[in-house]
Amino acid sequence: MRGPGRAARSVLAVCGATLALAAAPAAAAPAGSPSRDVQLVYCLSDAHRVDLVAAAVRLGLLTADSGADSVRTVGARRRMPPLRWAEVREEDFARACSALMAATSGAPAAATPGAAEEDWFPTFLKGLPPLVVGVLLTLGGQIFERTSSEQRDMKRQLRSEESAFRTAVREYLADYEDDAGADHTAVRTSREALTVTLGRLPGPKARQRAALRAAEGIPLADPLPRVRDGAPLGMDARGHLTRAARAELDGALRAVVALDRGRVHWGWRTVREWFPRRSGAAV
Structure with missing residues (x-):
């Protein structure tokens, strides 16, 4: 059973990973890192996958006929699941996911061009709590379901x-x-x-x-x-x-x-x- 200290460190790790995503939206997080985990859990969840694909289409990373269950990169013939796209096109996925998370949280990537640069951090802090809560709830639900399935x-x-x-x-x-x-x-x-x-x-x-x-x-x-x-x-x-x-x-x-x-x-x-x-x- 996790103690309070370990639970607090887990929350801080997720917060730090989310902050890193907002600060560098187009960077592909290393595999297995907290930032990469946040990207995969948040953007590929049922609640956000449609918006992720829409963001990738707007950015010119996926074709217009891409959907929540099957996507196609520009110039490709074959379609693939979104998770496979995230694995083979890490940079493209990271760019679309970071843009989606920034737009959802109100971070500077979603601000209008005329917004003052120094105002982004307070805006980001306001949007951070619901974002972190959503990530934690998604992670908690997946862990609970996996544990319950293993026990059954x-x-x-x-x-x-x-x-x-x-x-x-x-x-x-x-x-x-x-x-x-x-x-x-x-x-x-x-x-x-x-x-x-x-x-x-x-x-x-x-x-x-x-x-x-x-x-x-x-x-x-x-x-x-x-x-x-x-x-x-x-x-x-x-x-x-x-x-x-x-x-x-x-x-x-x-x-x-x-x-x-x-x-x-x-x-x-x-x-x-x-x-x-x-x-x-x-x-």
């Missing part, structure tokens, strides 16, 4: 592998009752996949710790025995072992299913587990 994918993967392991164990135990040498390969493979996914489960911390405990409790890492005290196990003995294994399986997978609870539950568990540790450390 992880949950689906966990359910799928839990179900595959349960099926493999049931088939193995049914075969083992009839034949002590039943093939254990499917159980081993599905168990390994399940434990790897449990080890990669995202936070909060309480859920990660519970996932590791659940992984340690997954049964049947090895096949059930064929012999005992040098004598082959009979059907009754194998039946007793399979019943015990089924009970162990049900308990272990209940712990896995419980990991699917919401972030609020695990966030509260994390806080509850944190306080005793802090109290113990203080003593």
Whole structure:
């Protein structure tokens, strides 16, 4: 979780990047830089892409038949998505994006030719807050959506592998009752996949710790025995072992299913587990 200092530095970085864009509207920001990130996020968002293309057309960088989903550079035959245009024509994209951002914020690039040069900075400062808020909201929405999507994918993967392991164990135990040498390969493979996914489960911390405990409790890492005290196990003995294994399986997978609870539950568990540790450390 980010502390207040890191959050403040992030806001300052976005503000600084936005100021740099206004000061040098036609410069292509280096790839991966805060200025470049602001350009891509702001100008290629659904709310501004149409205006970006219109600005590029007015500047003579794109043809008049360019649209929000497909653009064409002057003299080119093939069309391309706006994001691809931003990658292959970095200078043109930066020029159009900076002009759009300056016009939107009221920065000096959007001022009339007769405006006094010394008045641009106060005007820019007035337009900066809504611009920064828009960028932060866009970035926050994208981060939230990406995080939520990753969590949904992880949950689906966990359910799928839990179900595959349960099926493999049931088939193995049914075969083992009839034949002590039943093939254990499917159980081993599905168990390994399940434990790897449990080890990669995202936070909060309480859920990660519970996932590791659940992984340690997954049964049947090895096949059930064929012999005992040098004598082959009979059907009754194998039946007793399979019943015990089924009970162990049900308990272990209940712990896995419980990991699917919401972030609020695990966030509260994390806080509850944190306080005793802090109290113990203080003593």
